[in-house]
Amino acid sequence: MSVARTIAIDGPAGSGKSTIGARLAQRLGYVFVDAGALYRTMTGEVLARGVDIHEAAAVIEIARQVTIDVGQGEVLLDGSAIPFDLHSHAINQAVPVVAAYPDVRNCVRQIQQKIAQNDGIVFSGRDIGTVVLPHADLKIYLNPSLQERANRRHATNPTVDRQRILEDLQQRDSMDTSRAESPLRIAEDAIVVATDGMEIDDVLELLLSYTQSTP
Numbered sequence: 001m002s003v004a005r006t007i008a009i010d011g012p013a014g015s016g017k018s019t020i021g022a023r024l025a026q027r028l029g030y031v032f033v034d035a036g037a038l039y040r041t042m043t044g045e046v047l048a049r050g051v052d053i054h055e056a057a058a059v060i061e062i063a064r065q066v067t068i069d070v071g072q073g074e075v076l077l078d079g080s081a082i083p084f085d086l087h088s089h090a091i092n093q094a095v096p097v098v099a100a101y102p103d104v105r106n107c108v109r110q111i112q113q114k115i116a117q118n119d120g121i122v123f124s125g126r127d128i129g130t131v132v133l134p135h136a137d138l139k140i141y142l143n144p145s146l147q148e149r150a151n152r153r154h155a156t157n158p159t160v161d162r163q164r165i166l167e168d169l170q171q172r173d174s175m176d177t178s179r180a181e182s183p184l185r186i187a188e189d190a191i192v193v194a195t196d197g198m199e200i201d202d203v204l205e206l207l208l209s210y211t212q213s214t215p
Contacts, residue, residue, distance in 0.1 A: 004210070007137065008138070009021045010130070012176065015195070019200060020200065021124035023204050029120065031120060040086040040091050042104060046098060089160075096179075100180075109131070109132060112132050127183075134187075139190035141186045141187070141190040143193060153165045
């Protein structure tokens with residue numbers, strides 16, 4: 001029996017990829033990289049500079065200028081802690097547009113590929129198993145229902161209207177699955193995990209069992 005050394009975790013918005021990925025990496029003693037946080041950092045910097053997210057050239061120029069890295073379990077922007085909330089409503093709305101630009105995705109992919117040179121890594125995102133780590137030892141696709149994802153997000157932020165959360169997730173799903181550049185899809189060799197009704201600890205233990213059963 002071998003142990004998976006490179007693990008790709010994909011899934012739609014609100015599926016728990018980053019939470020599960022971080023805890024799985026901690027249990028295994030691996031490096032964790034949240035691709036979503038990298039795109040959110042790019043998006044936050046674009047908004048912070050007052051750039052229109054629909055101005056492709058300006059957005060791409062920022063993506064090429066900034067330095068993003070992962071250190072001590074957090075994302076760093078130009079070597080410093082991120083000065084904005086990565087999960088603000090503004091970033092939630094803007095990140096699908098920014099992340100859809102092929103040149104932005106290429107910039108982030110270069111960051112990911114550099115980090116992926118480490119041995120013992122857990123990547124979470126939307127195109128990890130299909131594009132970033134197509135040869136990962138283990139590929140997981142977390143697939144809770146839309147209603148489940150909306151309920152979870154509302155439980156963590158009850159001040160936000162649940163219907164708005166639901167609509168935001170629907171919009172994000174549509175944009176992620178229909179974009180021309182590396183759309184969200186399930187890798188052919190991924191293990192699909194429907195997590196409706198499961199506690200985080202239960203999902204974590206299930207994924208840990210998969211890491212121990214790779215050929």
